Amino acid sequence: MDISLFYHGFEAKALDRPFGRAISWGHGTARYLYRTARRRQPYTGYYTAFRNLKRSLETQGVTVRVNDFAHARRHPDRPIGISGYPGVFDQVRLPNPAVFGPGFVPPPDQIEAVVARNNLRVVTLPSEWPCEIWRPVLGDAVHPLFVGIDLAAWPDRSQDSKPIDVILYDKIRWNRDARQADLLHPVEAELRRRGLRCVTLRYGHHHLAAFRDALSKARALIFLCEHETQGLAYQEAMASGVPVLAWDEGALIDPHQSKWAPEGLVVSSVPYFDARCGERFRIADFPDRFDEFWARLPEYRPRDYVADALSLEACGKRYLSLLSRAAAQTGHTVTGDTAPERPASADQAAQ
Numbered sequence: 001m002d003i004s005l006f007y008h009g010f011e012a013k014a015l016d017r018p019f020g021r022a023i024s025w026g027h028g029t030a031r032y033l034y035r036t037a038r039r040r041q042p043y044t045g046y047y048t049a050f051r052n053l054k055r056s057l058e059t060q061g062v063t064v065r066v067n068d069f070a071h072a073r074r075h076p077d078r079p080i081g082i083s084g085y086p087g088v089f090d091q092v093r094l095p096n097p098a099v100f101g102p103g104f105v106p107p108p109d110q111i112e113a114v115v116a117r118n119n120l121r122v123v124t125l126p127s128e129w130p131c132e133i134w135r136p137v138l139g140d141a142v143h144p145l146f147v148g149i150d151l152a153a154w155p156d157r158s159q160d161s162k163p164i165d166v167i168l169y170d171k172i173r174w175n176r177d178a179r180q181a182d183l184l185h186p187v188e189a190e191l192r193r194r195g196l197r198c199v200t201l202r203y204g205h206h207h208l209a210a211f212r213d214a215l216s217k218a219r220a221l222i223f224l225c226e227h228e229t230q231g232l233a234y235q236e237a238m239a240s241g242v243p244v245l246a247w248d249e250g251a252l253i254d255p256h257q258s259k260w261a262p263e264g265l266v267v268s269s270v271p272y273f274d275a276r277c278g279e280r281f282r283i284a285d286f287p288d289r290f291d292e293f294w295a296r297l298p299e300y301r302p303r304d305y306v307a308d309a310l311s312l313e314a315c316g317k318r319y320l321s322l323l324s325r326a327a328a329q330t331g332h333t334v335t336g337d338t339a340p341e342r343p344a345s346a347d348q349a350a351q
Contacts, residue, residue: 001061001062002062002063002065003057003062003063003064003078004064004066004068004072005057005065005067005080005081005082006066006067006072006081006083006084006088007066007084007088008083008085008092009050009085009087009088010044011032011043011044012028012067012084013091014069014084015091016091020069021066039207041207046085046102046104048147048232049102049147050083050102052147052150052312052315053083053102053319054066055150056148056312056316056319057320059316060320062316072094072096077327078096078327079323080099081099081319082100082103082118082120083102083103084103084104085104086106089106089117092118093117095119096119097121097326097327098119098120098122098326099120099122099124099319099323100120100123100124101125101145102124102145102147108133108134111137111138112138115138115141121141121327122325123138123143124143124144124145125143125144125229126146126147126229127229127271127272128271129265129266129267129268129271130229131144132265133257133261133262143322145318146230146310146314147315148310148312148313148314148315148316149235149236149310149311149312151303151311151312154239154240156240156303157216157240157242158240158241158242159241160216160217162218162219163217164218164219165191165220166191166197166220166221167214167220167222168187168188168199168200168222168224169201169222169223169233170224171225171233173226173253173254174226174255182283183224183283184224187286188200203225203233215236216240219242219243220242220244220245220294220297221244222246223244223269226249227251227268230271231269234246234269234270235272235306235310239303239306239310240303241303243293243297243302244273244277244278245278245290246273246281247281247282248269248270248280249283250266250267252265276304276305277302277305278293278302279293279296281293
């Protein structure tokens, strides 16, 4: 079985013209070499997610055709996948029924026009809580789809020597001065008071290699982020066998999403998580929750959770079921899987 996926972004261009894929490959290779030479992250988050989606489908025996317009046109009844930055909606105009994501989802007041123009039968977001923002407009067309975690790329480091007790992963994005005063600095002070060996990594200010190295040396990770639609960093830590203590107030802070969010929406910094992974805390109860987390540290099995719920194989099966949903009205069969039911919560979506 083969499936056509289309991606348009900084690393790859969906160019519907002669030699388009060759031009895109040359552009992407040059960008990779340039950024690697300057020790910058070579790929954006959307492209990393797209690459993992491709690998996820390959675990299911699927041949993936990337940006192959001619092939998609020869099979207009077959569903396709569309991913990437907003320009993809202008670059990929095909008659095929489509699944969108991972990528930028237009705001609710623009999404209906895009859905109609690009024949999007399914629109995905990384977990259940952001789906609740778009569901009043899209209804049952919106579904959660997580990025698969490559367990081979993030091997188990739980048995390595551990000269670091805690990685403090700082991904505070809003009201930074206030959160430094009431969260970041008090947590750092509490860890110092306990005599623990710590390293602080701030999102966007470290190279991936530094994160990998820290995970190999650390016993635990404290994750500080207001909310995440998926949260690859904490999941990569869990895949590495590192338990997580996550700040999780449940409040939506992003001003753009807040404009559209339904009243009472509960969000999470760790939308895929269960008792094997670690614990959650709020600012007011950090010391007590840390005591509980630290006492139970040997009991957690975060890598088992990732293997069960977030692996490449699990993502591939999920995506095929969404393609089946997109294809249902054309009569084309993608897989024997039934269309997925909407989970009641993000945690249930992961299980």
